[in-house]
Amino acid sequence: MRDDExxxxxxxxxxxxxYRDEVFVRRGTLTETGVWLVDAADDGTRQVEPRGSRAHLAALAAGAVDPLPELAPARVEAVEExxxxxxxxxxxxxRRxxxxxxxxxxxxxxxxxxGGHEDDLERTAVDIRRDRDDPPGLWAVCSWGCAIASYVDCADPGYRMWGFDPTTGRGMDAFFPEDLTLAQWFERWLDGTLNQPWLIQDGDVWRGATDAEHAAAHAEMLAWAVNEGWIASAP
Known part of the structure; x- marks a missing residue:
């Protein structure tokens, strides 16, 4: 896809x-036939479901999905800062x-x-760049939680993406290059194939997980959730 697309x-x-990967739906139950039965007593609380999951699509068909708030663009002065x-x-x-x-x-x-969206520590990308000694040229594009983040290298003409996964205990050595450009990263989000950064170890070498490793870990997690009774079946 071109940038305009x-x-x-x-x-x-x-x-x-x-526009989010998680959606807020009225509390209810997904039947075996794929119908979302809304709780009769609606106390205003909502449950979070992954976008595109069976529960989300069933709740959407039942009119039980809350629209997300409107988003506003940034001021020119904020981007220049x-x-x-x-x-x-x-x-x-x-920038666009x-x-x-x-x-x-x-x-x-x-x-x-x-003035824009913040991470769970109430930091914008500007705050992160200003307050932490990240590598030169790297800009925090996305926060995944647990301090995991996706960055773009603004000094690279191709705008290569980098991952940051400090859950490994490697501190500031937890940055690693990914085989994605910024445009490809957004494309993957749009088509539902984007994975969060995940740093794994092969012997003495640390590297980013492959798509196949992400898929295997996801399948294992779903199998565990079904076995434990957290979900009735895989989405």
Missing amino acids: ILAAIAARVADRD AERVLGHALPPLL IYLEVANGGFGPDVLGVA
């Missing part, structure tokens, strides 16, 4: 208020997303610039 696809998801803090121009695609679509808040957890 990626931008338009993200803008459409944001305009439809269907981000570039001053970084010391590089932001990738044109990311901030200015024309949304100041973060969509996808897995895309971070914003000043």
Whole structure:
């Protein structure tokens, strides 16, 4: 996809208020026939379901999915401040997303610039760049939780993505290059094939997990959840 196509696809998801990987649905039960039975006593609480899961699609058919809040783009001054803090121009695609679509808040957890979406520690991408000694040129695009993050190398003409997975205990050595450009990263989010950064060890070598390793880990997790009774069957 070209940048214009990626931008338009993200803008459409944001305009439809269907822009997160997790959705809020009215509490209920998914029947074996795939019907979402809404709890009769609606106390206003909501449950979170993965976008595209059987539960989400059934709740959507039943009119039990809450639309997400509207998102607003960033101010030009906020984007210019981000570039001053970084010391590089932001990738044109990311810059246009901030200015024309949304100041973060969509996808897995895309971070914003000043006034925009924050991580679980109430930090924008600007705050992270300003307050932490990240490698030169790297810009935090997305927070995945547990301090795991996706970065783009703004000093690289190809805008290569990097992962950061400090759950390995490697501290600032937990950065690793990924075989993705920024545009490909957004494409994967749009088509539902994006994986969070995962640093694994092969002997003495640390590397990013492959798509096959991600798929195997996901299948193992689903099998465990079914066996434990957390879910009736795989989504």
